[in-house]
Every structure is written in structure tokens, then in C-alpha cells.
Amino acid sequence: MNDSFRWSKMQMMQKALFVLLLVLSACTGEEKATIPDEPETPEAKITLAEGTDTNPLLDASGGAVTVHFTATADWTATIGNVRATGWVTVSPVSGKQGEASVTISVAANEGTDERSASVFLECGDNRKTIVVSQKQKDALIVSQQSYQLPAGESEIEVEVEANVAFEVETSDTWIEQISTRSLEKSVLAFRILANDGYDKRSGSIVISSGELREAVHIYQEGKEKEVLLLSDDLIEVGAGGGTVDVQLQSNVSYICKPEAEYTWVSEPASRAVSTHTLHFEVQPNDTYDMREARFIFVDETEAVSDTLTIRQYAVDEILVPSDPVICEAVGGTFSIEVSANISYTVKTDVSWLKQVAGRGLEQSTLYFSVEENTESVMREGNIIVTGNGVERMMKVLQKGKEEAPYLIVSQDYFDIQAEGGTVRFMVKGNVPYQVSAGVDWMTRTLSGAAEEEVVFTVLPNESTTSREGTITVTSEDGSLVRTVRVVQEGREELILNISPSSFSLTSNSQTLTLSVETNTRYRLSSSASWLSSNMAGVGEWKNPTFTVSANESTTSREATITVTSEDGSLVRTIRVVQEGREELILNVSPSSFSLTSNSQTLTLSVETNTRYRLSSSASWLSSNMAGVGEWKNPTFTVSANESTTPREATITVTSEDGSLVRTVRVVQEGKAVYLEVSPSSISAASEGGRFAFTVNSNTQYTLTSSDTDWINIEGNIIIVAANTSTSQRKGSVTVRAEELVRVIEITQDGKKEETPSAGGSIEDFIENEEDW
Structure with a gap:
């Protein structure tokens, strides 16, 4: 009764409260109707x-x-x-x-x-x-104080406004100034070289004037990292062979280098394409041994690489998936593909994992059922496939009922060759996680096809010692840690054996050949220009050759061939000694000639061990032995000397290299002088007259009169003047040709006396008595 009473009382109170609320509501509505709205005041702003x-x-x-x-x-x-x-x-x-x-x-x-x-x-x-x-009184103002630039080469312009002369300085060689002008307002151009590194870099341009200083900061991005990534590191093929496909993703040109020569698998042709599919043909394996082929894909600079391993099993083989199966806690069924060329049996090692189907041959699909996991923790079991002594195991994981945190890596160990490669594994979990590597020679590149795939690029190991690193997968809260151990082999110890270690050469030009045993590329260099090779750059030549120039000196000379491994760690030297040439001999005899004026031939006797040239200082002394030669008895032709004057010339004998010069003096007599004069005497009457004469000579001559008062010469005429005396007179004309003298004797009668007439006086008779 008390409970019923209390309930009725509560109902009455609720009704009274409802009526009161209605009244208040009505009052409020009336009040609102009577109060006008105030205008809104805008926000002060x-x-x-x-x-x-x-x-x-x-x-x-x-x-x-x-x-x-x-x-x-x-x-x-x-x-x-x-x-x-x-x-x-x-x-x-x-x-x-x-x-x-x-x-x-x-x-x-x-x-x-x-x-x-x-x-x-x-x-x-x-x-x-x-x-x-x-700005202060003396100021420098730049138009922009920082630049963010891409990795490629670019140019920037910095406008400088200054009221003082200024200087420009760059902090790094990759910032190059193109032009500079110290004016009140200048535009300075700079070239920013491409950043070939992967890291972002910074530099500065400093513009200063005394204590004034303005800095322009340059920030340049690093270049995009090279990517060379295979979709699979390992492909397993059954004994029957077949075709396998591999996806390759790349942003660099590359080449494919098989680790050895394989006859059972064909390698792809090299192609420089960003992304494509590679096809490999695998021949059947009729042996009882498993075999592997390795293909190394590397870019042109060998900065990045990835390696594909094709593993083919022997005649008796069973292939099961390598990745674990993860099942939900509620249980269920799943299937796996098994390839085998033998009969096999299937079992599990836990009771909650059972096979639905039986055994099979060739490629089979096996079905399994998983019971519900009522526990809160994840549990683990294995599917074991065996046959003919071959056993393969596949892991099965089942989540806990309350889905406790889990983190699983598909593979916890990798063995990488020295050339580098790729580490690729799957991460499955129900918690956020982070991935890190504790070494700088492993870098995370990009994810694979699935979000859970983790891919690391392993750089080449330049050391001959193996190295080990760990990739750590850690849950965000740090409670779960999974590690992947990566062991990389050291590179094969470099070999660089050169033979012979030295050469002793003659002075002649020749070619020498080295024998090189090596497992690396190398460079060749020479310390002397006379020892050269056309094998430039780096290579793997087995028998490099060098060309040796002839040693024209009589002194021996020495040079060094240096063979350096591509990485510079190994250096080998070969000593090359070349003899000097034999000391030159050039003996010429006779040393002089005395010749008659006639044309003739003269012969030299030459003792020499080198080639030589012949030359003459005169055209009348010539030889048809032109150029250079090794004549034992060269000859010269001597023209007749038509002059009466002797002449002289020089024969020069010069060794081919010009170091030896010999001269031969040649003197040729002039032709003999003759002088013929006709007549040798002239008898002239007292009246005088003109008398012709002739001179025959092979040289110039002179004419001299003994008495120019009455004997004169005009050309080849002797003019004798009249003799006014009654006495005979004598004179001569002298003809002189060098040492020869000829004389024309001239005799002229005296003038005759006149005969007196009959009427003459006795005195005249007496006076001339003597004459008669």
C-alpha cells in the first residue's frame, strides 16, 4: 500500500509541474513580443x-x-x-x-x-x-635573401642595391658567378651547378663592403635516388622447367650480367626502360642436384644493383609457398598450391590444423581447416609435406580471440652477395610499426606490390670482409620487436698480377705487351710520352700493349708503366729501359777536290751508320741523290768551267737528325788564257794611215799605245799620223790579256826631201851635196 500511495503522489506532482511550465512559457512569449530587437553592433576590425x-x-x-x-x-x-x-x-x-x-x-x-x-x-x-x-647609412640591399632550388643546374639573379662599392664571394665551388658589376644598382647572375649527391645542400653568396655584409642563402635539393628493383629476388622452378616472369622497376639505364655462363636458363637482352617484364626460359633439370643461376642487374655507374636468383630443383622435389598463412581467430579454411614431381604425404604438427584433401601428384591444391582459437594469444602450427626423402614445411599462424597485438616478418635472414642486392620481406601485424636499419649500407627504397612489403637496397661491399646488419621492425609502443638479420659477403680479394715486371729494349721503335691476371677492371698510364697506349679509361684487357718510339738520342732512357685497379687499392709498376741509339758515325773523304776546268764526275767515300742528306753550294756542282739515304759512294757532276777564273763550291753532308755535318771543298781551275794578235808589225809611209788589226782571246784584254802623239787606237784600227820629219820613227801597240802580252811593232818612214830645180843657186847645190 505504501508503494502504491507513493506512486500516485508522484504522478500528481508531475502533472502540477507540467501546468506550471505551460504558464511560464506563455508569459515568456508575451514578454518577447513586447521588447523590440536591438540593432547588432558590427565587430570592431x-x-x-x-x-x-x-x-x-x-x-x-x-x-x-x-x-x-x-x-x-x-x-x-x-x-x-x-x-x-x-x-x-x-x-x-x-x-x-x-x-x-x-x-x-x-x-x-x-x-x-x-x-x-x-x-x-x-x-x-x-x-x-x-x-x-x-638600412644603415652605408647599406647593401639584396632583392632576395634565400633561394630554394631543385637538384638540376639552374641560374639565379640577385639584384643588389648599394650606395657603396661591394665585393661578391661564394661559399662553395658549385655556386659560380657569371657576371659582376659594382654599381649602385646591379643584377648579379649566378650559375648553380647540378647536385649529384642525394643530400640537400646549402651555400651562400656574400656581398660585402668593408664591415657591411649581406648573405644570400642557397638551398638545393639532392638528386632523386636511383631505383633498380626486381619484383622477386628468388624464383623457384621445378625440375620440369618452364618460363618465369620478373618485373623490373628502374629509373636508370642498366645492364644484366650473369654471374656465370648458364646453358639451362636464357638471360634477357639488356634494355634501358623504366618498367618492364623480363622473361626467362628454364630448361628441364634431368640431374639429381638442385642448381641456381644468378643475374646481377646494375646501372652504368654501378651505384645501384639488384640480383635475381633462379633456383631449379632436382628430379625429386616438392615446392610449397614460402610466406606464412595467417588465419583469423574464428577459424575457417584455406588452400595452398603444391608443385611436386614425386608422390608426397601431408601432415600437420598441431591438432587445430587439419587437412581437408589428401595427397596428390604434379601441381595440387591442398585444403586445410582451422579450428576457432578461444585463447587471446596467437598460435602457430606447420604443414609438413614429405616424399622420397624430401621434406618441405609451411608455417600457419592464427590470431588470438581477443586479437592480442602481433607483428610478423615473413623472413628473418638474408644472405647477400658482395655486389649488393635487395632485401625484400613481408610484414603482417595488427599494430602500427616502424622499420629501421642500423647500418648506412642498407637503405629503404620503396614498397613492393603490397602495403606490407618492405624493401631495402644493399649497397656493394667494397671490403673483402663480410659484414652484418639488422633491420628492426618495432611496434609504435615499442612492445613488439622483430629483427631481420642481413649478412653480406665481402668482395673477392682483388688480384692484379702483371708480368713481366720490367723491359730492356733496344733503341728502335717497337711494341711491348703485358700479361695481366686480374679480377677487376684497371687503368693504364705511362710516365713518358715516348711510351704510350691507346687503351684509355678502365678495362679488363688480358694483354694490353704499349707503343715505344725510337730513341734518337745516344743516351738510354727510362719510364714507368703504372697499372691501377679501378678502386685505386692496387697499384703495379713496370720499369721500361730503352737503350740509346749507337753513336752516329759520318766520315767523308776526301775532304777537298782540286779540279781542272773540264766537266767531270767526282765521287765521295762515306762511312756512316745513319742516313744523310747531300747538298751543294753551287749550281755547277750537282748530284741526283736527293732526299735522305745511306749511299756509300755518292757522286757529283761538275760542269766545265768556261771562265778563265777558278771557282770554288762546298758539298755538305748532313746526318738525318742534323747532329752531324761534314763539308767537302771543291776548287775548279779556270780555262787557259790565249791571246792572238795580227799583224805583229805594221810599216807605214810617212803620210801615215789607218791599219786594221785583230785580237783573238778568251778573256778581256787591254790596248796601249807607246806614243799617243802619232799612234792612236779606234776599235780595231790603228791610226798612224803623218811623219813630218824626214827621219824614220818606230812605235808599238801593246795588247795585254792577264799575263799574256802581244806587241804590234809599227815602223813609219820619214818624209822625203824635195829635188832642187835647174835654175837653182850654187848654194843650194853645195848644201845638198851630201845627200846625193
């Missing part, structure tokens, strides 16, 4: 005009900037620091609602320090700040 520079920079000479804005209420403009009022003024300092503007004026900066001040525009509680900066 300042909005700067679009594109407003809130950090204006003014030069040392001063100036002004105008700021445009819109205010929703009354506003004020104030200078934030009272110390700045001496050089910054604002006008106007207040205003009303609407569009407005203020002008900030800056006085000239006579100081040596940059200065700045804040100007506050306030409207209610809303504030906008304009920071005005002013």
Missing part, C-alpha cells in the same frame, strides 16, 4: 588592403610608405616604441569607420646600424602591426 607589405624596408636616406585599410569602427595609429618617435612619424593618428590610409614617414638614418619600429593600427580589440625597417 581592421582589414589591410590586398598586397600590403607589413614589413617595408626603406633605405638610409629615409622616405615614406602609405598603408591602406578598412576599419569597421573608430581607429588609431600609434608608434609602438617611444624611442622611435624621433625618426618615425605617422599621419593621421586616428580616424572614423570606413576606408582610410596612414602615411608612415622615416627620417634619414645617419647611423651605422639598421633600425626598425612597429606602427600599430587598432580598431577596438583588433590590431594590425606594420614593422618599418631602415
Whole structure:
């Protein structure tokens, strides 16, 4: 009864409360109807005009900037620091609602320090700040103080505004200045070289003038990392062979190098394509041994590589999937593919994992059932396939009922060759996780086809010692840690054996050959220009050759051939000694000739061990032995000397290299002088006359009169003047040709006396008595 009473009382109270709420509601509605709405007051706010520079920079000479804005209420403009009022003024300092503007004026900066001040525009509680900066008196202003650039080569321009002369300096060689001008306003051009590294780098351009300094910072991205990635590191093939496909993803040109020559698997042709499918034909394996073929894919610089292993099983073989199967806690069924060329049996090692189907031959699909896992922890079992002594095992994992945190890696050990390769495994879990490697020679590249796939590139091991690293997969909270052990072989110890270790050579030009036993590429170099090879760059030549020039000197010479392994760790030297040539001999006899004027041939006797040249200083002494030769008895033809004067010439004998010169003096007599004069005498009457004469000589001659008063010569005429005397007179004309003298004797009668007449006087008779 008490409970019923209390229940009825509560119902009555609820009804009374409901009525009271209705009354209050009605009153409230009436009150609202009688009170008018107040107009909404807009929020006090300042909005700067679009594109407003809130950090204006003014030069040392001063100036002004105008700021445009819109205010929703009354506003004020104030200078934030009272110390700045001496050089910054604002006008106007207040205003009303609407569009407005203020002008900030800056006085000239006579100081040596940059200065700045804040100007506050306030409207209610809303504030906008304009920071005005002013350069010092001697200032450098750059248009941009930092550049973010891609990895490739690029060019930038830096505008410099300065009122002083300045210098430009770059911090690194990869920043090159193209042009420079120290003017009041300059545009400086710079070339930023391509970044061939993977890491981002930074540098700076410093523009300075005395103590003034402006730095422009350059930040350049590293180049994109090379990717050379195979979809599979290991492909397993049954004894029957067949075709297998592998996807290759690459952003570099590459080549495929088989580790050995394989007859049972064909390798693909090299192609430089970003992504493509490689096809391999595998021949049947009729042996009882498993075999493997390894193909190394490497870029042209050998910076990145990946290795594909094709493993073919023997005649008796069973292939099961290598990745574990993960089942949900509720249980269920799943299937796996088994390839075998023998009969096999299947069993499991746990009771909650059972096979649904039986055994099979060739390729079979096996079905399994998994019971519900009522526990909270994950459990593990194995499927075991055996036949004819071959056993294969596959792991099966089942999550716990409450799905406890788990983290599983599909493979926890990798063996990588020295050339490098790829580590690829699957991560399955129900918690977030992180992946890291504790060594710098393993870098995570990119994920594979599935989100859970983890791929690491292993760099080549340049050491001959193996190395080991660990990839750690850790849950976000650190409670679960899985490790993958990676062991990389050391590279094969380099061999660089050269023979012979030295050469002793004659002075002649020749070719020498080395024998090189090596397992690496190498470089060849020579310390002398006379010992050269056309095998440039790096190579794996078995028998490199060098060309040796003839040694033209009589002194022996020495050079060194250097053979250096590509990585520079091995250096071998070969000593090459070349004899000097035999000391030159050039003996010529006779040393001189004395010849008659007749034409003739003269012969030299030459003893020599070198070739030589012949030359003559005169055209009348010539030889048809032109060029260089080794004549034992060279001859010269001597023309007849038609002159009466002797002549002289020189024969020069010069060794081919010009080091030896011999001369032979040749003197040829002139032709004999003759002088014939006719007549040898002249008898002239007293009246005189003209008398012809002839001179026959092979040389020049002179004519001389013994008495030019009455004997004169005109050409070949002797003119004898009349003899006025009654006495006979004699004279001569002398003809002289060198040492020869001929004389023409001239005799002239005296003038005859006149005979007296009969009427003459006796005195005349007596006077001339003697004559008669």
C-alpha cells in the first residue's frame, strides 16, 4: 500500500509541474513580443588592403610608405616604441569607420646600424602591426635573401642595391658567378651547378663592403635516388622447367650480367626502360642436384644493383609457398598450391590444423581447416609435406580471440652477395610499426606490390670482409620487436698480377705487351710520352700493349708503366729501359777536290751508320741523290768551267737528325788564257794611215799605245799620223790579256826631201851635196 500511495503522489506532482511550465512559457512569449530587437553592433576590425607589405624596408636616406585599410569602427595609429618617435612619424593618428590610409614617414638614418619600429593600427580589440625597417647609412640591399632550388643546374639573379662599392664571394665551388658589376644598382647572375649527391645542400653568396655584409642563402635539393628493383629476388622452378616472369622497376639505364655462363636458363637482352617484364626460359633439370643461376642487374655507374636468383630443383622435389598463412581467430579454411614431381604425404604438427584433401601428384591444391582459437594469444602450427626423402614445411599462424597485438616478418635472414642486392620481406601485424636499419649500407627504397612489403637496397661491399646488419621492425609502443638479420659477403680479394715486371729494349721503335691476371677492371698510364697506349679509361684487357718510339738520342732512357685497379687499392709498376741509339758515325773523304776546268764526275767515300742528306753550294756542282739515304759512294757532276777564273763550291753532308755535318771543298781551275794578235808589225809611209788589226782571246784584254802623239787606237784600227820629219820613227801597240802580252811593232818612214830645180843657186847645190 505504501508503494502504491507513493506512486500516485508522484504522478500528481508531475502533472502540477507540467501546468506550471505551460504558464511560464506563455508569459515568456508575451514578454518577447513586447521588447523590440536591438540593432547588432558590427565587430570592431581592421582589414589591410590586398598586397600590403607589413614589413617595408626603406633605405638610409629615409622616405615614406602609405598603408591602406578598412576599419569597421573608430581607429588609431600609434608608434609602438617611444624611442622611435624621433625618426618615425605617422599621419593621421586616428580616424572614423570606413576606408582610410596612414602615411608612415622615416627620417634619414645617419647611423651605422639598421633600425626598425612597429606602427600599430587598432580598431577596438583588433590590431594590425606594420614593422618599418631602415638600412644603415652605408647599406647593401639584396632583392632576395634565400633561394630554394631543385637538384638540376639552374641560374639565379640577385639584384643588389648599394650606395657603396661591394665585393661578391661564394661559399662553395658549385655556386659560380657569371657576371659582376659594382654599381649602385646591379643584377648579379649566378650559375648553380647540378647536385649529384642525394643530400640537400646549402651555400651562400656574400656581398660585402668593408664591415657591411649581406648573405644570400642557397638551398638545393639532392638528386632523386636511383631505383633498380626486381619484383622477386628468388624464383623457384621445378625440375620440369618452364618460363618465369620478373618485373623490373628502374629509373636508370642498366645492364644484366650473369654471374656465370648458364646453358639451362636464357638471360634477357639488356634494355634501358623504366618498367618492364623480363622473361626467362628454364630448361628441364634431368640431374639429381638442385642448381641456381644468378643475374646481377646494375646501372652504368654501378651505384645501384639488384640480383635475381633462379633456383631449379632436382628430379625429386616438392615446392610449397614460402610466406606464412595467417588465419583469423574464428577459424575457417584455406588452400595452398603444391608443385611436386614425386608422390608426397601431408601432415600437420598441431591438432587445430587439419587437412581437408589428401595427397596428390604434379601441381595440387591442398585444403586445410582451422579450428576457432578461444585463447587471446596467437598460435602457430606447420604443414609438413614429405616424399622420397624430401621434406618441405609451411608455417600457419592464427590470431588470438581477443586479437592480442602481433607483428610478423615473413623472413628473418638474408644472405647477400658482395655486389649488393635487395632485401625484400613481408610484414603482417595488427599494430602500427616502424622499420629501421642500423647500418648506412642498407637503405629503404620503396614498397613492393603490397602495403606490407618492405624493401631495402644493399649497397656493394667494397671490403673483402663480410659484414652484418639488422633491420628492426618495432611496434609504435615499442612492445613488439622483430629483427631481420642481413649478412653480406665481402668482395673477392682483388688480384692484379702483371708480368713481366720490367723491359730492356733496344733503341728502335717497337711494341711491348703485358700479361695481366686480374679480377677487376684497371687503368693504364705511362710516365713518358715516348711510351704510350691507346687503351684509355678502365678495362679488363688480358694483354694490353704499349707503343715505344725510337730513341734518337745516344743516351738510354727510362719510364714507368703504372697499372691501377679501378678502386685505386692496387697499384703495379713496370720499369721500361730503352737503350740509346749507337753513336752516329759520318766520315767523308776526301775532304777537298782540286779540279781542272773540264766537266767531270767526282765521287765521295762515306762511312756512316745513319742516313744523310747531300747538298751543294753551287749550281755547277750537282748530284741526283736527293732526299735522305745511306749511299756509300755518292757522286757529283761538275760542269766545265768556261771562265778563265777558278771557282770554288762546298758539298755538305748532313746526318738525318742534323747532329752531324761534314763539308767537302771543291776548287775548279779556270780555262787557259790565249791571246792572238795580227799583224805583229805594221810599216807605214810617212803620210801615215789607218791599219786594221785583230785580237783573238778568251778573256778581256787591254790596248796601249807607246806614243799617243802619232799612234792612236779606234776599235780595231790603228791610226798612224803623218811623219813630218824626214827621219824614220818606230812605235808599238801593246795588247795585254792577264799575263799574256802581244806587241804590234809599227815602223813609219820619214818624209822625203824635195829635188832642187835647174835654175837653182850654187848654194843650194853645195848644201845638198851630201845627200846625193
